[in-house]
Amino acid sequence: MTMLVPSPWRADFPAIATLQRQDQTYLDSAATTQKPQALLDAISHYYANGAANVHRAQHLPGAHATQAFEDSRSKVAQWLNAGDSGQIVFTHGATSALNLLAYGLEHLFNAGDEIVISALEHHANLLPWQQLAKRRALTLVILPLGDDGVIDLQAAAELIGPRTRLLAVSQLSNVLGAWQPLEALITMAKAHGALTVVDGAQGIVHGRHDVQALGCDFYVFSSHKLYGPDGVGVLYGRNEALHHLRHWQFGGEMVQQADYHSASFRPAPLGFEAGTPPIASVIGLGASLDYLSSLDQQAVVAHEAALHDYLLRGLKARNGVQVLGSPHVALVSFVVEGVHNADLAHLLTEQGIAVRAGHHCAMPLLKAMQLSGAIRVSLALYNDSDDLERFFEALDQALDMLR
Amino acid sequence: MSVPVEAVAALEAFQAVGSWEQRARMLMQWGERLPALADDEKVEANLVQGCESLVWLVGRLQGGHWQFAASSDARMIRGLVALLLARVNGLSASELQAVDLPDWFAQLGLSRQLSPSRSNGLNAVLQRMQDLTRTQK
Numbered sequence: 254m255t256m257l258v259p260s261p262w263r264a265d266f267p268a269i270a271t272l273q274r275q276d277q278t279y280l281d282s283a284a285t286t287q288k289p290q291a292l293l294d295a296i297s298h299y300y301a302n303g304a305a306n307v308h309r310a311q312h313l314p315g316a317h318a319t320q321a322f323e324d325s326r327s328k329v330a331q332w333l334n335a336g337d338s339g340q341i342v343f344t345h346g347a348t349s350a351l352n353l354l355a356y357g358l359e360h361l362f363n364a365g366d367e368i369v370i371s372a373l374e375h376h377a378n379l380l381p382w383q384q385l386a387k388r389r390a391l392t393l394v395i396l397p398l399g400d401d402g403v404i405d406l407q408a409a410a411e412l413i414g415p416r417t418r419l420l421a422v423s424q425l426s427n428v429l430g431a432w433q434p435l436e437a438l439i440t441m442a443k444a445h446g447a448l449t450v451v452d453g454a455q456g457i458v459h460g461r462h463d464v465q466a467l468g469c470d471f472y473v474f475s476s477h478k479l480y481g482p483d484g485v486g487v488l489y490g491r492n493e494a495l496h497h498l499r500h501w502q503f504g505g506e507m508v509q510q511a512d513y514h515s516a517s518f519r520p521a522p523l524g525f526e527a528g529t530p531p532i533a534s535v536i537g538l539g540a541s542l543d544y545l546s547s548l549d550q551q552a553v554v555a556h557e558a559a560l561h562d563y564l565l566r567g568l569k570a571r572n573g574v575q576v577l578g579s580p581h582v583a584l585v586s587f588v589v590e591g592v593h594n595a596d597l598a599h600l601l602t603e604q605g606i607a608v609r610a611g612h613h614c615a616m617p618l619l620k621a622m623q624l625s626g627a628i629r630v631s632l633a634l635y636n637d638s639d640d641l642e643r644f645f646e647a648l649d650q651a652l653d654m655l656r
Numbered sequence: 657m658s659v660p661v662e663a664v665a666a667l668e669a670f671q672a673v674g675s676w677e678q679r680a681r682m683l684m685q686w687g688e689r690l691p692a693l694a695d696d697e698k699v700e701a702n703l704v705q706g707c708e709s710l711v712w713l714v715g716r717l718q719g720g721h722w723q724f725a726a727s728s729d730a731r732m733i734r735g736l737v738a739l740l741l742a743r744v745n746g747l748s749a750s751e752l753q754a755v756d757l758p759d760w761f762a763q764l765g766l767s768r769q770l771s772p773s774r775s776n777g778l779n780a781v782l783q784r785m786q787d788l789t790r791t792q793k
Contacts, residue, residue, distance in 0.1 A: 593730040595709040603676045612710045
């Protein structure tokens with residue numbers, strides 16, 4: 254029998270075969286992805302051919318490392334179509350990029366100002382703003398969702414107003430798998446002169462996005478979800494918005510002039526990259542982007558859509574399965590009537606199905622839905638319909654035992 | 657060192673298990689045998705923090721012997737907790753201190769349930785038990 258949805262890219266990811274030999278079916282790519290051979294080669298090449306620090310030394314290894322590091326910056330800028338509109342800052346993850354914003358922009362806020370986020374934010378795009386609001390006596394405004402898991406634009410139009418100083422929203426929910434109406438939200442925020450931050454941690458992985466067309470001031474994502482190494486995050490900042498960003502962490506080559514009692518600092522991007530950056534990982538991210546750029550983008554999007562459809566249909570065909578929201582792409586979260594998600598997770602784990610269970614770092618969202626947790630199946634370009642068949646078989650077996 | 661009768665029974669049952677299905681079914685059976693916890697004990701103060709499910713644990717030192725009771729809204733963790741209580745209930749304070757609980761779960765073939773990445777809560781339950789025994793000496 255031929256497979257319904259094969260992945261032509263599966264063999265490019267050596268870990269998938271290894272996991273399969275261990276009877277593990279990896280369906281947790283929204284947490285982190287497996288890596289292409291091209292990335293493994295790039296990191297191995299860097300370490301085998303002479304590691305060196307960047308932006309410091311005159312020697313040849315230093316020049317090579319700096320060149321490769323800066324090439325990655327250009328590749329990220331191209332991936333986002335940043336052009337000359339802004340700068341790419343490397344951070345240690347999406348979380349640290351959002352924290353950089355919440356501290357670096359703090360001086361712009363006065364008591365009573367409002368920060369607007371949505372009800373579906375990952376803790377990484379909730380807690381930095383929540384804590385900033387506490388430090389500065391600001392109001393954190395939460396945009397509600399419709400039943401489909403999409404931010405309610407009518408409500409947003411009422412809640413985004415003259416006191417709004419900043420809007421920070423996810424592009425694609427890590428729990429509900431729904432694209433968010435960024436353009437409308439960004440337009441509303443801009444009309445009131447507010448800064449706009451997009452958490453692209455999930456969105457960046459699916460399709461291509463153009464930060465100039467989006468029109469946001471800041472766009473954040475993490476490398477490890479985009480088939481790159483961990484320990485690297487990306488902050489795109491529009492030039493005008495970056496002028497507002499104050500230096501946050503200090504040390505290393507972010508300094509221009511230092512005295513015992515005073516110092517001056519570089520502008521973006523280097524001024525926001527204190528300490529030695531994760532050089533090998535940044536170079537590895539560049540290799541992952543080269544690999545992704547070499548793929549037929551339309552074929553990838555079509556594959557992901559076909560797999561997602563397969564997953565969604567299979568789940569909906571099963572008795573008692575309740576899908577959270579109306580996921581568009583990438584993932585499906587679900588609960589089963591009368592079955593505790595922890596029990597289901599236990600039995601799926603026993604059968605080698607690697608999915609995520611629990612609150613998915615979005616506790617307030619799950620609480621609002623009156624759920625203690627949910628199971629999330631998430632997809633990547635290396636998954637195929639056989640992976641999903643194994644999952645369905647394990648799910649049926651687990652439900653059989655639990656009901 | 658004394659091993660409670662219940663623990664001996666658990667050990668025999670789990671060591672005879674061949675497949676993951678059998679082990680899972682047996683865990684659920686042990687969970688079902690766990691005596692119900694009174695509603696007034698299912699309160700926030702008795703809730704174990706750090707579990708994906710709700711787990712309540714209470715413990716009292718009665719006549720020099722520990723008696724724990726517990727409950728959960730999830731069946732697998734209830735089974736794991738039942739196996740834990742089978743091993744520790746009735747022990748004296750010094751006996752309880754000497755029990756190697758990770759080894760106990762290893763003997764049952766359940767050591768994976770204690771790996772650091774597991775958020776099912778068994779680790780949190782053990783921690784809570786330790787806290788209870790420390791504060792009630």
